[in-house]
Amino acid sequence: MTPDEYLQAVLTGQAFAPDSPELADLQTHGSEVKAVLSKKFGTAARLREAGSKKKGTMIRESYDLDLACYFPHDDNSAGETIPEIYENVEGTLQEEYLVVRKGCAVRVWDRSGQVDFHVDVVPGRFVEDDDGDVFLYLSSGDKNRLRTNLDVHIAHVRDSGVREAIKLGKLWRTRNLIPMKTFPLELLVIDLLKDMTSSALSEQLMHVWIQFRDEADNLSAEDPANPSGNDLSELVDAVRLQLSSVAAATLRTVENNGWEAVFGEVQEKAQRAESLRHIATSSPARQKPWACG
16 A cells, blocks of 8 residues: 555544444534524524535534634624623523633533533624624734634635645644644644645645654745734644654654554555454354353
8 A cells, every 4th residue: 555545544534424323413513503693683693514514624623613603794692892702602501501602702511511412603793794704812912813714714724735645644643642733733734735735745734744854934824814913823833842752753753654543544445354354254253142052
């Protein structure tokens, strides 16, 4: 198996089948959260799915459903200011769920705190009209809001031409416990591979890791919806050293032990099918318990 065949097999293992129970649960919980918000705020709450599901970058080991909850620019039913909107949406969800603040979003868990529903609700208000740019709550920094655009984010990642590299980058981040948010990671990978969209997947990953290792101090991420207005540097600053050190270790691992030492062993579909066929045809038949004695 070539490196690129191996990486494609890894991606296959991280893909969700259309009828997977995880996706079914995600859709169910998302619909339930929508119902809670609609009951409270009515049609004023404009509810939309976003995140990796819409971008086409979802992986089994790190997935969620981003649910945008935006209000018209002239609607005050959820609050007059962006912090008030955030807190009122959070308070509404607290009536039914355990919630955890997560940057601009609110993460939804079951009331016991034992089950993560993988749903992030992102409250906001449209800047103008009822579409386009929105203001989101910003819990850190000098200002309490940021201006951005959900559709621009989705299109930027979806049409980047490097979604497979992004998915493997997310898997690499998750396996190595790098505390980096998905959006800045996506932006870094897209920027670093903007001239390599037609390169082999293995070459793309090696290039990203080399840049993480050698150019950590120069890495930067810009919000494509508001490059001059939103400063994402602190999201990268927090992980520069870790990105560099883990990338260096990963490159050594690939060189010394091969790709499987990075992402683990996989079996190609034909191999798996043959293994199952062999088991089915060679295993001795088991006696029925009621036939014994």
